Amino acid sequence: MPTYTAPARDARFILNEVLDVASYNNLPGFEAATEDMVDTVISEAGRFCAEVLQPINAAGDHEGCTRHPDGTVTTPAGFKDAFNQYREAGWGTLTAPEEFGGQGLPHVLGTVIEEFVSASNQAFGMYPGLAHGATAAILAAGTQEQKERFVPKMVAHEWLGTMNLTEPQCGTDLGLIRTKAEPKGDGSYAITGTKIFISAGEHDLTDQIIHLVLAKTPGAPDSSKGISLFIVPKYLINEDGSLGERNGVSCGSIEEKMGIHGNATCVLNYDGATGWMLGEENKGLAAMFVMMNAARLGVGIQGLAQAEVAYQNAVAYALDRRQGRALTGPAEPEAKADPIIVHADVRRMLMDAKAFNEGMRALCLWGALQVDLTHKAQSAEEREAADLIISLMTPVIKGYGTDKGFDTAVNMQQVFGGHGYIREWGMEQFVRDARIAQIYEGTNGIQAMDLCGRKLARDGGKAIQAFFALIDGEIAEAKGVAELADFAERLEKAVGEQKAATMWFMQNAMANPNHLGAGAHHYMHIMGIVSLGLMWLRMAKVAQEKLAAGAGDADFYRGKLTTARYYAERFLPDTGALRRKLEAGAEAMMALEPEAFATAA
Incomplete structure (x- = not known):
C-alpha cells in the first residue's frame, strides 16, 4: 500500500529561508505568520493529511461516488468523517478574510497546506478547493448582501461551492453556452440548461452547495460578451438563513472518469432553478475568471502533489527492491542482489523527480506570495509588480507544472517495473489522478x-x-x-x-x-x-x-x-x-x- 509524508522540511525551507515570509510582517495577515506559528501549522497539517486523508485515498478511488435514484450522491466511505474533521479543525478558514470568519493568514501558507491535501487525497481536496474559488468570486463581484448571506457559511465550510461553465457543446469556447437565465421580476432569475463535468456537483459532505453558473439573459449578445454569472444554491434560503425547499437543480449522472473517482463529477440539470446575478449583466466571464485563475494555480499544485507522492513511494521501493548489481561492482556483496537505487537509470528518474518537485514547490509558493502582495503590498507600484508577475506565471504554473507533474508520476510508476502497473501498489492511481490536471481549468x-x-x-x-x-x-x-x-x-x-x-x-x-x-x-x-x-x-x-x-x-x-x-x-x-x-x-x-x-x- 502507498504511503505519504508531508514534505514539511522543504516547505519550511522555502517559506522561512528562501522567501523569508517573516520580512513581510508589516503586511496584513503576515504579522501573525511567525516562524513558530508557520512551523506549527505545517506540522499539524502534515499530520492530518498523512493520518486522516491518505488512508482513505486508495479505498475512495476503488469505491467512487454513488448516485441514488432520487439524484442524491454519497461520497466514498470515510470521506464525510474526514471532511467533518477537516472543517472542525478550521483548515478551510486558514486564509479566508477575518470579517467573514476566516483566520486571515497569508495565501502562501495556505498553498503549502493545499499541496499536502492534494498529495494525500486529491479527490477529497477538490471539495473544499472549489469552495475557496467560489468564495473568492463572490467576494470579488458580489453585493454586500450576497457576501453576508453566502460567504460566512462557505468560509466555515458549512456550505461548499462549485463552478459551472462547461456544457455538452462547449468547453473552452464559452460563447457557445445555451443555458438561459430568465428574469422572474423579483430580482431573481430562472436558470435552465445542462452543465457537465461539474466537480463536487452533488455530495453528502454538506447540506448546502452554492453553484456559480454561467448563463445568458434574454437578448444578450450571442458570444462570450453576452455571458452573465449567477449564484444558484442547491436549497433556497429562508429569511432567517435556514434552508428552505430544494431548488430546481439536480444531478443527472456521475461522469465515468479515468481518475479522481472519490470526487463526484456530475452532469447537473437546471430546470427553472432560482438564481441571483453575481456582478454585472454580460460581465459574468470576468467574474468567473477570478475563480478560474485561483483554480489554475490550484491545479498546478495538484500536478506537483501527485509527482511528490509518487516520488516518495518510488524512493521507498528503490531502496527496498533488489535486482542485479551496480555497474561498478556489487554495492552489497553479502546480498544476492543490490537495491535498484544503485542503477544509474533509476537514479535518473528519481533525480528528475526530485529536481522538478523541489523547484516546482518553490515556484508555486513564490507565485502564492505574489498573490498576497497583489492585494496587500504597501505601495501601488509593488502591488502592480506582483500582479504582473503572477498573471504571467499562472499559465506556466498550471501548464508546465501539470505536464511535468504527470510525466514525473509516470516515471515513478516506471521505477516499480511491473509492480507499478498493479493496483495494490498505488502507482497507477497517482498516474490516473495526475492526468486530469493537464485537462481541466483550461487545457x-x-x-x-x-x-x-x-x-x-x-x-x-x-x-x-x-x-x-x-x-x-x-x-x-x-x-x-x-x-x-x-x-x-x-x-x-x-x-x-x-x-x-x-x-x-x-x-x-x-x-x-x-x-x-x-x-x-x-x-x-x-x-x-x-x-x-x-x-x-x-x-x-x-x-x-x-x-x-x-x-x-x-x-x-x-x-x-x-x-x-x-x-x-x-x-x-x-x-x-x-x-x-x-x-x-x-x-x-x-x-x-x-x-x-x-x-x-
Missing part, C-alpha cells in the same frame, strides 16, 4: 496560448520584460559568487534561449498567427524550465550561504546544491532544443489537408 494548450497570445503582449510586453529584468539581476549577482557561477552561467544561457524565442514570435507571429499557435507549447515549457531555474538559483544561494556559515543541517543544504547542479546539467539544456522546435514554425504542421489525417483502408 494546457489553452494555457500555452494564454501565455503567448495574451500575457507576453500585455501592456506592450511589460510583464515579460519585468521577468527578464528580475532574473537577469539575480544571475548577475550570482555570477560573482564562485560556488554559484557555473549555475548562473547555465541559467543565463537558458534565459537567452527564451529571449530569442520571444523575439522570434515578435518577428513572425504577426505575419502568420499559426506560428504562435505552433510554438506556444514549446515556449511555455521553455519558460517553465527557466522559472524553475530561477527558483533553484535562489535555493542554491541560500544553501551555499548556510554551509559557509556552518549553520543548520549541512546534509540538507549539500543536497540542495547537488540537486541544483543536476537541474542545471539536465533540465536547462532542453531550452535550446525547444527553441529550435518553436522556430521551425507552422508551415509543415499546417500543410496537410484535414482529410489527409484520416487512415486509408
Whole structure:
C-alpha cells in the first residue's frame, strides 16, 4: 500500500529561508505568520493529511461516488468523517478574510497546506478547493448582501461551492453556452440548461452547495460578451438563513472518469432553478475568471502533489527492491542482489523527480506570495509588480507544472517495473489522478496560448520584460559568487534561449498567427524550465550561504546544491532544443489537408 509524508522540511525551507515570509510582517495577515506559528501549522497539517486523508485515498478511488435514484450522491466511505474533521479543525478558514470568519493568514501558507491535501487525497481536496474559488468570486463581484448571506457559511465550510461553465457543446469556447437565465421580476432569475463535468456537483459532505453558473439573459449578445454569472444554491434560503425547499437543480449522472473517482463529477440539470446575478449583466466571464485563475494555480499544485507522492513511494521501493548489481561492482556483496537505487537509470528518474518537485514547490509558493502582495503590498507600484508577475506565471504554473507533474508520476510508476502497473501498489492511481490536471481549468494548450497570445503582449510586453529584468539581476549577482557561477552561467544561457524565442514570435507571429499557435507549447515549457531555474538559483544561494556559515543541517543544504547542479546539467539544456522546435514554425504542421489525417483502408 502507498504511503505519504508531508514534505514539511522543504516547505519550511522555502517559506522561512528562501522567501523569508517573516520580512513581510508589516503586511496584513503576515504579522501573525511567525516562524513558530508557520512551523506549527505545517506540522499539524502534515499530520492530518498523512493520518486522516491518505488512508482513505486508495479505498475512495476503488469505491467512487454513488448516485441514488432520487439524484442524491454519497461520497466514498470515510470521506464525510474526514471532511467533518477537516472543517472542525478550521483548515478551510486558514486564509479566508477575518470579517467573514476566516483566520486571515497569508495565501502562501495556505498553498503549502493545499499541496499536502492534494498529495494525500486529491479527490477529497477538490471539495473544499472549489469552495475557496467560489468564495473568492463572490467576494470579488458580489453585493454586500450576497457576501453576508453566502460567504460566512462557505468560509466555515458549512456550505461548499462549485463552478459551472462547461456544457455538452462547449468547453473552452464559452460563447457557445445555451443555458438561459430568465428574469422572474423579483430580482431573481430562472436558470435552465445542462452543465457537465461539474466537480463536487452533488455530495453528502454538506447540506448546502452554492453553484456559480454561467448563463445568458434574454437578448444578450450571442458570444462570450453576452455571458452573465449567477449564484444558484442547491436549497433556497429562508429569511432567517435556514434552508428552505430544494431548488430546481439536480444531478443527472456521475461522469465515468479515468481518475479522481472519490470526487463526484456530475452532469447537473437546471430546470427553472432560482438564481441571483453575481456582478454585472454580460460581465459574468470576468467574474468567473477570478475563480478560474485561483483554480489554475490550484491545479498546478495538484500536478506537483501527485509527482511528490509518487516520488516518495518510488524512493521507498528503490531502496527496498533488489535486482542485479551496480555497474561498478556489487554495492552489497553479502546480498544476492543490490537495491535498484544503485542503477544509474533509476537514479535518473528519481533525480528528475526530485529536481522538478523541489523547484516546482518553490515556484508555486513564490507565485502564492505574489498573490498576497497583489492585494496587500504597501505601495501601488509593488502591488502592480506582483500582479504582473503572477498573471504571467499562472499559465506556466498550471501548464508546465501539470505536464511535468504527470510525466514525473509516470516515471515513478516506471521505477516499480511491473509492480507499478498493479493496483495494490498505488502507482497507477497517482498516474490516473495526475492526468486530469493537464485537462481541466483550461487545457494546457489553452494555457500555452494564454501565455503567448495574451500575457507576453500585455501592456506592450511589460510583464515579460519585468521577468527578464528580475532574473537577469539575480544571475548577475550570482555570477560573482564562485560556488554559484557555473549555475548562473547555465541559467543565463537558458534565459537567452527564451529571449530569442520571444523575439522570434515578435518577428513572425504577426505575419502568420499559426506560428504562435505552433510554438506556444514549446515556449511555455521553455519558460517553465527557466522559472524553475530561477527558483533553484535562489535555493542554491541560500544553501551555499548556510554551509559557509556552518549553520543548520549541512546534509540538507549539500543536497540542495547537488540537486541544483543536476537541474542545471539536465533540465536547462532542453531550452535550446525547444527553441529550435518553436522556430521551425507552422508551415509543415499546417500543410496537410484535414482529410489527409484520416487512415486509408
